[in-house]
Amino acid sequence: MAGIFEIAEAGEKAYFFKLTAPDGTVVAVSPLFNTIKAAAAGITAVRENAATGLVxxxxxxxxNAPAGREATRPGSTRTSPRLAPR
Structure with a gap:
């Protein structure tokens, strides 16, 4: 079973969505949106980009970091080979 996107209200004029795993664990929570339509567009963007996004x-x-980590400078950016798409 896939995760579930839920749109909820945050006050009178704000909305957000959360992605929940099949076991009920909240995986992600969005920023606030002014409309339900904008929250739905945010879900669409996550669906389109999550599968192809780099880590x-x-x-x-x-x-005492594992091999390969000691060469990374603080503040540097690198793609994790363990998590990169295959």
């Missing part, structure tokens, strides 16, 4: 690792290297 960029902006975390800072830790002491």
């Amino acid at each position: 960029v690792d902006k975390s800072r290297p830790r002491k």
